[in-house]
Amino acid sequence: MAVPQSGDPVAPDQARYTVALRSDATGHSWSGTEKISFANSGTVPITEFWTRLWGNGDAGCSATQPERISSLSGGSIAETEQKCTAFRIVLDSALAPGARTEVGFALAIDVPVRADRFGVNGVDSYVGNALAVLAVKDEHGWELPPYVDFGESFYSLTADYDVTLDHPTTLQVPSTGVIAGETPEGDRVVTHITAPKVRDFSWSAGAFHHASMTSATGVTIDAYWPNSESDSNCQSLMSYTASAIDAYSARYGAYPYPRFSIVFDEFGSAFDGMEYPNYVLSSANQGAVAHEVAHQWWFALVGDDQYRHPWLDEAFAEYSAEEFQGGTTPAHNCDWIASDERMDGSMDTYEKAGDYLYHDAIYHEGTCLLFDLEHTLGRDGMDRMLRELFTKFEYGVERPADVRAMAQSVAGRDLSAFWVKWRNTGD
Missing domain, CATH: 2.60.40.1730 (tricorn interacting facor f3 domain)
Incomplete structure (x- = not known):
C-alpha cells in the first residue's frame, strides 16, 4: 500500500x-x-x-x-x-x-x-x-x-x-x-x-x-x-x-x-x-x-x-484510451465552448452548467490538456510522470496539486502558465 x-x-x-x-x-x-x-x-x-x-x-x-x-x-x-x-x-x-x-x-x-x-x-x-x-x-x-x-x-x-x-x-x-x-x-x-x-x-x-x-x-x-x-x-x-x-x-x-x-x-x-x-x-x-x-x-x-x-x-482515462487506440493528437476540437468554462470545476459547477459543458471541459479539454502536457514533457517524460503518479498514489488518493507538482518535477521548470492556459489552477 x-x-x-x-x-x-x-x-x-x-x-x-x-x-x-x-x-x-x-x-x-x-x-x-x-x-x-x-x-x-x-x-x-x-x-x-x-x-x-x-x-x-x-x-x-x-x-x-x-x-x-x-x-x-x-x-x-x-x-x-x-x-x-x-x-x-x-x-x-x-x-x-x-x-x-x-x-x-x-x-x-x-x-x-x-x-x-x-x-x-x-x-x-x-x-x-x-x-x-x-x-x-x-x-x-x-x-x-x-x-x-x-x-x-x-x-x-x-x-x-x-x-x-x-x-x-x-x-x-x-x-x-x-x-x-x-x-x-x-x-x-x-x-x-x-x-x-x-x-x-x-x-x-x-x-x-x-x-x-x-x-x-x-x-x-x-x-x-x-x-x-x-x-x-x-x-x-x-x-x-x-x-x-x-x-x-x-x-x-x-x-x-x-x-x-x-x-x-x-x-x-x-x-x-x-x-x-x-x-x-x-x-x-x-x-x-x-x-x-x-x-x-x-x-x-x-x-x-x-x-x-x-x-x-475522467481526463486521464480518456487520454489513456485515445492513445491506446493509436491516437497521437486529441480526437476532438480543443476550443473552449464557453468563455467562462473551466476544467477545474466540481460536479456542483457542471450540474448547474449542464452535461454538455461537463463533457467538453472534462473529457475533451481534459484530454487536450494531457496531450499538450505530453508534448511539453516529451513522451518519455510523460511516461515517467504517469508511472511515478501511479507508484506514489496506488491504493491512495491524489489531488490536483500532486499532478502539477509531479509534472513540474519531471519538466524541471515552472509550468504555471501551462495550467493557466488550460483553465486548471484550482485545488
Missing part, C-alpha cells in the same frame, strides 16, 4: 466489509446483512461516522427508497442528509486511536427499473454503488456531496470486501473481486467473493452469456453479455480488453488483481460505460472498453474525489 501523503484522509480507515445477501427469483431485489469494521488511524477518539447509500440518490427520502438499512448493532442512526444517501451513525462506544470497531445492520436493496448503473435494464440487474460504504473525512471534513445523475460523486478509500451472494442458478453475478467458492443449494447457488484493497464492490445479475481468457500478463478476463449482444463481437472485445489491461500495465504499472470482469450491454442515452474496481459496465465498442479499462488505473487504483475533482480520473 502507498505511504500516506500529507493531507491524505486517515479516519475511519482500514475498513473491512462483510456482506451476505439473498436475491429474489429475478435478481432485482436483495436482502441480508452488512458489517463494516474499521480502525481509528487518527489521534482523537471517533464517536460517529457517515456512510453513503448512493442508490437512494434519485428517489431521495420517499417511502419507496431503493436502499434501506435497519436493526443496527454497534451504533445508531442519528440523522440523514443528501436525500437519504448519507447516514450519520453514532457509535455505542467511542473508538480510541489505534483501535477497531464494527457496526452491523440489515440491508435491503430493490433495484429500480431504469437503464442505469443502478437499475434493471431489460431483465438484467445492475447493482452499482449499492452497498453502504464509509464516507471519507479529509482536510475538508466529512465529504458528503449530493448524488449526481451524470458523472460521479463517489469518493472512498480502499478496503477489503468479503461478499456472499445467494441467487438462482439461472443467474450469473459478475462482480468486483474473485470467486472464492460456489455452493449449490437446490435451484440456487451461494457465490462467495473476496475483493481485497478495492474502493467499492458492485455486481450484476442476469442470465448472461459468459466467456473467459487469460491476458498475456496473467490476468483472468471474464466477459458477460445478454442475448441482445453479438457473441462474436463480445468475444472479440474480451480479447481487446485483455490487450488494454496489458498495455496499461506496461505503461503505468502492473494491474495488481488476478481478475477483471466486464459486462457488455447498451444503456441508451444513460451512459456508455461505468467503472468499478475489477469490474466495469461497457457498451459493446472499443472506445468504451478502452476508457473503462483505463479507469482501473485512474480511479480504482489511483483514487480521487470524483465530485470535487472529476478531471483527475
Whole structure:
C-alpha cells in the first residue's frame, strides 16, 4: 500500500466489509446483512461516522427508497442528509486511536427499473454503488456531496470486501473481486467473493452469456453479455480488453488483481460505460472498453474525489484510451465552448452548467490538456510522470496539486502558465 501523503484522509480507515445477501427469483431485489469494521488511524477518539447509500440518490427520502438499512448493532442512526444517501451513525462506544470497531445492520436493496448503473435494464440487474460504504473525512471534513445523475460523486478509500451472494442458478453475478467458492443449494447457488484493497464492490445479475481468457500478463478476463449482444463481437472485445489491461500495465504499472470482469450491454442515452474496481459496465465498442479499462488505473487504483475533482480520473482515462487506440493528437476540437468554462470545476459547477459543458471541459479539454502536457514533457517524460503518479498514489488518493507538482518535477521548470492556459489552477 502507498505511504500516506500529507493531507491524505486517515479516519475511519482500514475498513473491512462483510456482506451476505439473498436475491429474489429475478435478481432485482436483495436482502441480508452488512458489517463494516474499521480502525481509528487518527489521534482523537471517533464517536460517529457517515456512510453513503448512493442508490437512494434519485428517489431521495420517499417511502419507496431503493436502499434501506435497519436493526443496527454497534451504533445508531442519528440523522440523514443528501436525500437519504448519507447516514450519520453514532457509535455505542467511542473508538480510541489505534483501535477497531464494527457496526452491523440489515440491508435491503430493490433495484429500480431504469437503464442505469443502478437499475434493471431489460431483465438484467445492475447493482452499482449499492452497498453502504464509509464516507471519507479529509482536510475538508466529512465529504458528503449530493448524488449526481451524470458523472460521479463517489469518493472512498480502499478496503477489503468479503461478499456472499445467494441467487438462482439461472443467474450469473459478475462482480468486483474473485470467486472464492460456489455452493449449490437446490435451484440456487451461494457465490462467495473476496475483493481485497478495492474502493467499492458492485455486481450484476442476469442470465448472461459468459466467456473467459487469460491476458498475456496473467490476468483472468471474464466477459458477460445478454442475448441482445453479438457473441462474436463480445468475444472479440474480451480479447481487446485483455490487450488494454496489458498495455496499461506496461505503461503505468502492473494491474495488481488476478481478475477483471466486464459486462457488455447498451444503456441508451444513460451512459456508455461505468467503472468499478475489477469490474466495469461497457457498451459493446472499443472506445468504451478502452476508457473503462483505463479507469482501473485512474480511479480504482489511483483514487480521487470524483465530485470535487472529476478531471483527475475522467481526463486521464480518456487520454489513456485515445492513445491506446493509436491516437497521437486529441480526437476532438480543443476550443473552449464557453468563455467562462473551466476544467477545474466540481460536479456542483457542471450540474448547474449542464452535461454538455461537463463533457467538453472534462473529457475533451481534459484530454487536450494531457496531450499538450505530453508534448511539453516529451513522451518519455510523460511516461515517467504517469508511472511515478501511479507508484506514489496506488491504493491512495491524489489531488490536483500532486499532478502539477509531479509534472513540474519531471519538466524541471515552472509550468504555471501551462495550467493557466488550460483553465486548471484550482485545488
